Amino acid sequence: MRTDLYQGHDYYLMDEWLTEEHKLIRETARAWVKKEVSPIIEEAAEKCKFPEHLLKGLGEIGAFGPYIPTEYGGAGLDQIAYGLIMQELERCDSGLRSTASVQSSLVMYPIYKYGNEEQRKKYLPKLASGEWMGCFGLTEPDFGSNPGGMITNFKDMGDHYLLNGAKMWISNAPFAQIAVVWAKNEQGRIHGLIVERGMEGFTTPTMHGKWSLRASDTGELIFDNVKVPKENLLPGKNGLGAPLGCLDSARYGIAWGAIGAALDCYDVALRYSKERIQFGKPIGAFQLQQKKLAEMITEITKAQLLTYRLGQLRNEGRATSAQISMAKRNNLAMAKQIISDARQILGAMGITGEYPVMRHMMNLESVITYEGTHDIHLLITGMDITGFDAFK
Amino acid sequence: MKILVCISKAPDTTSKIAFSDNNTKFDENGVQFIVNPYDEWYALVRALEIKETLGGTVTTLSVGGADYEPIIRKALAIGADDAVRIDAAESDSLYVAKQIANYAKGKGFDIIFCGKETINYNGSVVPGMVAELLDLPYVALAHKIDLAGNTATIMREVPGGEEVLEVNTPFVLSAAKGMAEQRIPNMRGIMAARTKPLAVEAASAADASTTVKGYSLPPAKSGCKYITPENAGDLIRILHEEAKAL
Ligand SMILES: Cc1cc2nc3c(=O)[nH]c(=O)nc-3n(C[C@H](O)[C@H](O)[C@H](O)COP(=O)(O)OP(=O)(O)OC[C@H]3O[C@@H](n4cnc5c(N)ncnc54)[C@H](O)[C@@H]3O)c2cc1C
Numbered sequence: 001m002r003t004d005l006y007q008g009h010d011y012y013l014m015d016e017w018l019t020e021e022h023k024l025i026r027e028t029a030r031a032w033v034k035k036e037v038s039p040i041i042e043e044a045a046e047k048c049k050f051p052e053h054l055l056k057g058l059g060e061i062g063a064f065g066p067y068i069p070t071e072y073g074g075a076g077l078d079q080i081a082y083g084l085i086m087q088e089l090e091r092c093d094s095g096l097r098s099t100a101s102v103q104s105s106l107v108m109y110p111i112y113k114y115g116n117e118e119q120r121k122k123y124l125p126k127l128a129s130g131e132w133m134g135c136f137g138l139t140e141p142d143f144g145s146n147p148g149g150m151i152t153n154f155k156d157m158g159d160h161y162l163l164n165g166a167k168m169w170i171s172n173a174p175f176a177q178i179a180v181v182w183a184k185n186e187q188g189r190i191h192g193l194i195v196e197r198g199m200e201g202f203t204t205p206t207m208h209g210k211w212s213l214r215a216s217d218t219g220e221l222i223f224d225n226v227k228v229p230k231e232n233l234l235p236g237k238n239g240l241g242a243p244l245g246c247l248d249s250a251r252y253g254i255a256w257g258a259i260g261a262a263l264d265c266y267d268v269a270l271r272y273s274k275e276r277i278q279f280g281k282p283i284g285a286f287q288l289q290q291k292k293l294a295e296m297i298t299e300i301t302k303a304q305l306l307t308y309r310l311g312q313l314r315n316e317g318r319a320t321s322a323q324i325s326m327a328k329r330n331n332l333a334m335a336k337q338i339i340s341d342a343r344q345i346l347g348a349m350g351i352t353g354e355y356p357v358m359r360h361m362m363n364l365e366s367v368i369t370y371e372g373t374h375d376i377h378l379l380i381t382g383m384d385i386t387g388f389d390a391f392k
Numbered sequence: 393m394k395i396l397v398c399i400s401k402a403p404d405t406t407s408k409i410a411f412s413d414n415n416t417k418f419d420e421n422g423v424q425f426i427v428n429p430y431d432e433w434y435a436l437v438r439a440l441e442i443k444e445t446l447g448g449t450v451t452t453l454s455v456g457g458a459d460y461e462p463i464i465r466k467a468l469a470i471g472a473d474d475a476v477r478i479d480a481a482e483s484d485s486l487y488v489a490k491q492i493a494n495y496a497k498g499k500g501f502d503i504i505f506c507g508k509e510t511i512n513y514n515g516s517v518v519p520g521m522v523a524e525l526l527d528l529p530y531v532a533l534a535h536k537i538d539l540a541g542n543t544a545t546i547m548r549e550v551p552g553g554e555e556v557l558e559v560n561t562p563f564v565l566s567a568a569k570g571m572a573e574q575r576i577p578n579m580r581g582i583m584a585a586r587t588k589p590l591a592v593e594a595a596s597a598a599d600a601s602t603t604v605k606g607y608s609l610p611p612a613k614s615g616c617k618y619i620t621p622e623n624a625g626d627l628i629r630i631l632h633e634e635a636k637a638l
Contacts, residue, residue: 020462024577025582028582031574066579
C-alpha cells in the first residue's frame with residue numbers, strides 16, 4: 001500500500017465539541033495506526049491472518065475497554081473517546097476495529113457489568129493490556145438473527161456446570177484466552193459463562209475462506225462436555241437482554257467505526273481527484289466527480305452529527321437500543337455508498353491493493369451483517385415507532 | 393540529570409498558509425497546531441531516554457499563550473515530568489531566547505534541549521541565543537548524544553562527514569533528525585498528563601529587537617515542461633535563459 005496520507009475531515013467544525021484530551025486520544029490512535037498498522041494491513045488481509053503482534057500496542061493506546069474504570073485497568077474515559085478510538089481503528093481496517101470492539105464491548109463490558117468483583121479483578125486488567133484476549137460466543141450455526149433460539153446449554157452438576165454446544169462466526173476465537181459464552185440453563189434461561197482456553201473439551205477451530213474482514217480471525221467455539229467452574233458464571237444479569245446489552249455497546253462503537261472507513265475512502269478519493277488528469281484537467285474538476293465527492297462529505301457530516309449526539313446520550317445513560325440501531329444502520333449504509341463511489345473515482349487503481357478502498361468495501365459486508373443485520377436494525381426502528389413486532 | 397526541553401508549537405504540515413494584517417501576520421484561522429517535530433521527536437524523546445537510563449527529571453518550557461496548553465499536555469503525555477509556560481505572545485527569536493534564559497538562570501539544569509529549528513519560521517537561532525545569554529557551551533544540529541558522568545559525547549553532521557564533540561554539563565544543545573525515534577504517547581501517559589504540574593509564569597521584561605514588515609508566499613510552481621529527444625538542444629537554452637540554473 002502507498003504511504004498513508006490520511007487526514008481527518010471535519011466540515012461542520014465538530015472538533016470544537018471535543019475536549020483537548022479527546023483530540024489527543026484521537027491523534028494518538030491515528031499516529032499509532034499510521035506507524036504500526038498501515039504498512040502491514042494489506043499483507044495481513046491478503047494472508048487472512050490477524051497480526052497478533054499488534055495486541056500490545058492496541059492495549060497501550062487504550063483500545064481495550066477505554067471506558068472501563070481505572071481500578072480495573074481501563075482508562076475511565078467517556079463514550080466519545082471510545083467512539084473516536086473505534087473510528088481511527090476502522091479508518092484503517094474494520095478487522096482491526098472488530099478485534100478491539102469485541103474485547104471492549106463484548107468481553108470486558110459484560111465482565112464489568114454482569115460479573116462479580118472477583119471476576120472483574122481476575123480478568124479486566126489483563127484484558128485491558130491485551131495480555132489476554134477474549135471472544136464472545138452468541139451466534140450458532142442455526143441461530144443468527146434469532147439468538148434466543150440457541151441450543152448451547154449447561155447443566156448444574158453440583159460442583160460445576162457441564163457445557164455443550166457450538167458457536168460459529170466468532171471473532172478472535174482462534175487466539176482468545178477466554179470466551180464469554182451465552183448458553184441456556186436447564187430451565188431454558190440464557191446465562192453468560194466465562195470459558196477459558198485449556199478447559200477440557202473446549203476447541204476453537206479457525207474458519208477459512210472469508211472474502212471479508214480477512215485481517216481479523218474468525219472461528220468456532222466447540223463445547224464437548226466442558227466442565228466450567230461455578231465461579232465462572234456471570235451473576236449480574238441473565239436472559240436475552242444480557243447479551244443484547246453488550247451488543248448495544250459494540251454497535252455504538254461500530255457506528256463510529258463506519259464513519260472511519262467512509263472518511264478514509266473519501267480522503268483517498270478527494271486526493272486522487274485532484275491529482276488524476278484526464279482530458280487535460282484533474283478529474284475533480286468534472287461535475288460528475290464533484291457530485292460524488294460533495295455527496296460523500298455531506299453524508300459523512302450528517303453521520304458525524306448523528307453519532308456525536310448518540311455519544312452524548314450514552315454519556316448521560318439515556319441512549320436507547322433503538323437509537324443505537326438507527327446509527328449503526330444509517331452509518332453502514334452511508335459508508336457502503338461512499339466506498340462504492342470512491343472506488344469508481346479511482347478508476348482501475350481503485351480495485352488494487354495500492355489503495356484501501358476494495359478492502360474497506362469487502363470488510364463492510366461483514367460489518368453490515370454482524371451485530372444485527374441491516375434488516376434487523378430496520379425492524380428494531382420499525383417496532384420502536386409503530387409498537388408492532390415484525391420479527392416473527 | 394536535570395533536563396529542560398524547550399517546546400514550541402508549529403502548524404501541521406498540511407496547513408494552508410495565509411497571512412493577515414497586511415501580510416505581516418501568519419493567519420492562524422483554521423490551522424491545526426502540533427508540537428514542533430524537532431522539539432518532540434528528537435529533543436524531548438532523547439531527553440526522556442537519558443532520564444530513563446540515568447535518572448533525573450525532564451521539564452518542558454514553552455513561551456506562548458494559553459493556546460499552547462494542548463501542545464504542552466501532549467509533551468507531558470509523552471513523558472515529561474512537569475511543564476512551565478511563560479505567558480507571553482511569541483515575538484522575535486531574541487525575545488523568546490531571553491524568556492527561556494531568564495527562566496532557566498540559576499535553576500541548575502544540566503542540559504537544555506531545543507529542536508534545531510521550528511518548522512514554521514526555521515530560524516535556528518533561539519538555542520544559540522539561550523546559550524549565549526546563559527554563558528553556556530552550545531552544540532548545534534546534534535544527531536547523537538551519549539553521556540558518561542557529566543561528560544557528553546555529541547555527534548553532529550558537517551558537510552560531507554561527521555564531527556564528534558565532547559562537552560561537560562551544563563550545556564545547550566539543538567537536536568536534529570536521527571537523535572531519537574518518534575514516541576507515540578500511550579493511554580497511561582495521556583491519563584497521567586491530566587495531573588502533572590503545568591506552571592504558568594509571567595513574562596520577564598524584554599523587548600523584541602526586530603519587527604516583521606511582510607511575508608509573501610513563494611511563486612506558484614509552474615508545471616512540467618516536456619522536451620522531445622529531437623529538441624534536446626532546447627534543454628540547455630531553457631536551463632540557461634529561463635531557469636537561470638546554468
Ligand atoms: C466476520 C464475522 C464476525 C462475526 N463475529 C461474531 C462474534 O464475534 N460473535 C457472535 O456471536 N457472532 C458473530 N458473527 C455472527 C453475526 O452476528 C451473524 O452472522 C448475524 O447475527 C446474522 O446471522 P446469520 O449470519 O445467521 O444470518 P441470518 O440470521 O440467517 O439472516 C439471513 C438473512 O435473513 C434476514 N432475516 C433474518 N431474520 C429476519 C426477519 N425476522 N425479518 C426479515 N429478515 C430477516 C437477515 O437480515 C439476513 O439478510 C460474526 C459474523 C461475521 C460475518
